[in-house]
Amino acid sequence: MTKSKPTTTGALSILEAATELFARDGYECVSVASIADLAGVCKANIFHHYASKEVLYLEVMRKASAEHAELAEALLKEDCSCVEKLHRLTEYDIKTMIDNELRTRLILRELGEACENNVRRIAHQVFRRNFQLVIELFEQGQRSGEFRADFDASAAAVAWCGSKNAFFLCRETMQDLELFKGEDAARGFAEKVCTLLIEGILPASNVISSTQKKIS
């Protein structure tokens, strides 16, 4: 029973096939037989490498999670303005999500699951990691005075993550609506949503006082 590192070509092809199918159809819709077919091996061989279907799925998720957001953390430590960091992080993140559609889809699907299980927990950990990263970025900007101090960094982080996810999930629908089309769709959206957030969090001088706005 191999664990965590596929050695033979067979074991690797199983993992790849499983990743593709799980990402596309979800855990329940994928049969072990179909994974075996796609991987070009016998079904029993899958149980030779992985104790059960669930173990295989966990392995797929573990790998997907490990790959996610590795480079992003480095960005935070760089020596540039928070505005630029936010721009770069957003563009990088959306690009990465789309380039790695399979694992993104795996994580987002599991994020929406209602009942608690190990896999959902992994997905939420990934979200949390990303989430706290961007909270930190906002707070960093607030401390340095680059951002206004009176907005909620957590809410901003939720909005930021949510915007990314929504764009990822609804790219096609968006194209139907003639929005964000073509090759630069991702970059275009990243820039626009950033601008939107930033112009809301720059130190205020126009601010009609954030307590009056609700009456108008």
Next chain:
Amino acid sequence: MTKSKPTTTGALSILEAATELFARDGYECVSVASIADLAGVCKANIFHHYASKEVLYLEVMRKASAEHAELAEALLKEDCSCVEKLHRLTEYDIKTMIDNELRTRLILRELGEACENNVRRIAHQVFRRNFQLVIELFEQGQRSGEFRADFDASAAAVAWCGSKNAFFLCRETMQDLELFKGEDAARGFAEKVCTLLIEGILPASNVISSTQKKIS
């Protein structure tokens, strides 16, 4: 074979049971037998009322979609500022999502599905309806001069929808992080994310010119 309107108490209890189970576990994880158990009827009776499991699921989705965002459209026509409309729409929407957790979960799950099918299409229609509604709100504000004219209404709409969805899906995780806790969590988030967006889209006087910001 009943269609679209359950008449007997049995048919209704089937629909309710199916809604609950589908929302919690997803289509594939739910067996017709378990629906029958929960509804307190015989399995065969389900096939008497609904031609197949898929038809039943479609019916569940159709009903969920019809209920969604009925009242929201009226809000747009009201006679108040766009800022207030946005505030009220956001609070109302998030509250509705949480109050109707089952159907929200149904739609969000299907939104993430990769392969095209009728149900996914319904979910995307719901998203689109909500999406275009809020685009319209932003554009309305831009036309009237209440909002700045140089931001992208579509991007703002994606950010708005995405923020809502992210909050819904990650409420629990958020509570673990000591964020947005307690009864007013939803209202608190709605207000904060609105403020965030609004202060980014108010007519600018502080604006360092939206072309310079990226250098800083």
Next chain:
DNA sequence: ATGCTAACCGACCAATCGGTCAGTCATTTC
């Protein structure tokens, strides 16, 4: 009260599910 229809049920079906098992084959170790 008779006839018709829809609601409802128990028993059953073929297909598929995840998983097991006995055994083959190739490679390595001594």
Next chain:
DNA sequence: GAAATGACTGACCGATTGGTCGGTTAGCAT
């Protein structure tokens, strides 16, 4: 060259799946 090990397979298992079938019951119109 014998023994051992891990990769791999085909045949098979019990359980469960969505769905069917023949038949019973209840309500309503005539």
